[in-house]
Amino acid sequence: MLFARFKAIYTHKFASAYSTTEEVKLAKREWAIALKGFQEPLLAYAVERTKERFAWPPTISEFLSVIQTAYKAYGLPEPRQAYMEACGCRHNPQENRWSHAAVYFAGSETGWHYLSTEDERTTRPIFEKHYTRLVDKVINGEKLVIPKPVMIEDKSAPVLDDLLNDLSKQLNLTESEIAPHLYYMYKTKGTKIRVLYRERAQEALKALGYSGHLPH
Known part of the structure; x- marks a missing residue:
């Protein structure tokens, strides 16, 4: 051609x-x-x-x-520069200010973990393959938009506030005195570490006069 x-x-x-x-x-x-x-x-x-x-x-x-x-x-870095940018920002890709969205998507399709654990000889050809395809899309008029990170709602916060308030009234202690015992609520539900910390909190609060059962 x-x-x-x-x-x-x-x-x-x-x-x-x-x-x-x-x-x-x-x-x-x-x-x-x-x-x-x-x-x-x-x-x-x-x-x-x-x-x-x-x-x-x-x-x-x-x-x-x-x-x-x-x-x-088109505001695009050349492939070598794009690869170096992706490698430099592979640990927190969604927090980086990318020179172009094509670099982000090429890194994402290559795999951030892959870029972190394999050497350049292995990862660069794969990255450039994805990047070249994305460059073609940009030249053809396609607009690439980096997705915004989805913030996960901390649903435990209202429960924790209510529990702190209740325990403070029951035990006649300040919330700051009780708060360390409720650290387990920041751990992922169903994990062994949360179960262990909850048991310790239950025992400690029982010694202070608490007769109820802490939420799982």
Whole structure:
């Protein structure tokens, strides 16, 4: 596709650059190696910009430089920079101010844990595969929006406040004196640690005169 576009754009200049069938064959192989991984939308964008910048068919180096301008035109970091950004923010991805949403989604699809535990040789090709696909979406006009973190409502808070108030009245103690005994309520329900802390709290409050049963 690329050479057909160049031939149509540069006509006799293209023929002068690649005068024999063998030269075209060798050139296509080198271009294929250099452009491996780049998808159609990004290449099409680069071809359009190439027409504006070059009077003669571009070299591989020149064409790659045009591709880099495509990233900048859409506010995208180039793949290497995107990978480094994702690795640097892999521990708290939703708290980071990303240079572009495509970096976040490429990291998410690669796997934040995977980026944290495997080396660059393993993770970078996978990340760049996802990133390149997302870049194509951006160039095609798709808007990527990073989801906002969902805040989980702490439903234990009202229960804890009521319990503190009740115990304070029953035992004639301040809430600050009782609060340490109710630490277990901040632990996940059903876990062994919550059960253990509740039992200790029950015994301690019983010694203070509490005859009721603490909530599980």
